[in-house]
Amino acid sequence: MKNDNMEIHAVSNNKLNYKKLFKIWHRNMGIMVALFVLIFAMSGLCLNHTEALNLDKKFIASETILTMYGLDSPDNIRAFYVTNDWIYQLDNQTYFKQIKLKTDNDDLVGAIEFNDIIVVALSNQILLLTPEGELIDQLTEVSGLPNNITGITSYENKVWITNSLQYYSIDEDFINWQLEPNLPDISWVKQADISAETKQQFLQNYRGNGLSYERVLLDIHSGRIFSVGGVWFMDFMAILLILMSLSGIWIWINGSGKSRSKGYSN
Amino acid sequence: MIMMVSILELVISFNTMVRKLLLLIILLIWSVSYCEALQIFQTPKAFVNNTFEDNPPKAKVLWLTKNLRPMVKEILHHNYIKRRIQYWSKGSKSTWILQETGKEKLITIGIVVDEDKISEIKVLEFREKRGDEIRHAFFTDQFVGAFLKSSTQLDRHIDGISGATLSVNAMKKLARLALYLDRIINEK
Numbered sequence: 537m538k539n540d541n542m543e544i545h546a547v548s549n550n551k552l553n554y555k556k557l558f559k560i561w562h563r564n565m566g567i568m569v570a571l572f573v574l575i576f577a578m579s580g581l582c583l584n585h586t587e588a589l590n591l592d593k594k595f596i597a598s599e600t601i602l603t604m605y606g607l608d609s610p611d612n613i614r615a616f617y618v619t620n621d622w623i624y625q626l627d628n629q630t631y632f633k634q635i636k637l638k639t640d641n642d643d644l645v646g647a648i649e650f651n652d653i654i655v656v657a658l659s660n661q662i663l664l665l666t667p668e669g670e671l672i673d674q675l676t677e678v679s680g681l682p683n684n685i686t687g688i689t690s691y692e693n694k695v696w697i698t699n700s701l702q703y704y705s706i707d708e709d710f711i712n713w714q715l716e717p718n719l720p721d722i723s724w725v726k727q728a729d730i731s732a733e734t735k736q737q738f739l740q741n742y743r744g745n746g747l748s749y750e751r752v753l754l755d756i757h758s759g760r761i762f763s764v765g766g767v768w769f770m771d772f773m774a775i776l777l778i779l780m781s782l783s784g785i786w787i788w789i790n791g792s793g794k795s796r797s798k799g800y801s802n
Numbered sequence: 803m804i805m806m807v808s809i810l811e812l813v814i815s816f817n818t819m820v821r822k823l824l825l826l827i828i829l830l831i832w833s834v835s836y837c838e839a840l841q842i843f844q845t846p847k848a849f850v851n852n853t854f855e856d857n858p859p860k861a862k863v864l865w866l867t868k869n870l871r872p873m874v875k876e877i878l879h880h881n882y883i884k885r886r887i888q889y890w891s892k893g894s895k896s897t898w899i900l901q902e903t904g905k906e907k908l909i910t911i912g913i914v915v916d917e918d919k920i921s922e923i924k925v926l927e928f929r930e931k932r933g934d935e936i937r938h939a940f941f942t943d944q945f946v947g948a949f950l951k952s953s954t955q956l957d958r959h960i961d962g963i964s965g966a967t968l969s970v971n972a973m974k975k976l977a978r979l980a981l982y983l984d985r986i987i988n989e990k
Binding site for chain 1 (some may be wrong): 860885886
């Protein structure tokens, strides 16, 4: 009889421990997700009324947020005027005829037109383009091109480049570079002056149609604003929220009749 | 019953540890978002030099003329990104540095063709976030000895890599393109 009582007591203690454990977990999870529930709910509310609030037509002006999206206003804009069109670079993104060129983040050094080919010099490569902007070829060190190019020009029916230490010219087929022992008296292509209006056009092309409030809210809601890690983090928070709901239901079901009825009366 | 109670106690004692673990997971997830970069496994120059034992011939170019473009388009399912392609050839060997988009960014691949068969294929530069498993020998070795059995199809099946399907497809296309272009320069 005594043993039976002890066992009942142990089972009762065990139940209490389970409840205590669930309450501790429920509370901890609640604290962890509280801030994110607010973010989920507020961003969700706004997104449900995108059209009414014109969130898709309003654009972010904050430099901080634009910077987060890689859309800040770069101070350093390099621009060259070739065949009645601009070739320019903002924050290592290079454009010709509003087409973004694949340049592996090399600095734009200069551009010239030579025999109906647009020759674009970047710090570690030369791009050959058609006047329409189509890529003909990309010359790199494998073609004998030196690294750290600092200047480009054309002289006596040849294209010349320099890395400030030596001077090179390319053959007429634009394939192989050769070291030039003697430097003629030539001047290297210089950056063009750009008006405020042209600069604005460059920035607009760089930023596309701008960054809408809707886009930012969607990214906050999904966590995508912090890239892949942010999405996983928000997924994790959502799972915690589900677990918290389940533990809440469990605690409610297993609560004493007295406390439940008290809850109802309140 | 006593055992169950012990397990319960153990679980409770883990509570603090679990909190620390959760914090660690959060930090790890956060750090993942900043892992992306251009990976250079070998420079194209080094690849060409290795192929010709540090005595490479001068580069030549093959223009993708109107006659060649339809077949190139059939292989890649789009036009090649450049209007002409550089290559290096000596004897029966030709070396090609080709580029193709995996998912979003270009993958640079070096391919050596010897006597109409691939003798080496290597990922030189990889810019995508995922799919760089194609650089491993267990995958690239499948291409060694491959040739075109019809006008543009490889003589063999290449096993894919799950999670790297687009990179695998890019490499398969470039292997076929290199073999096709080698055939063109040999016909000249």
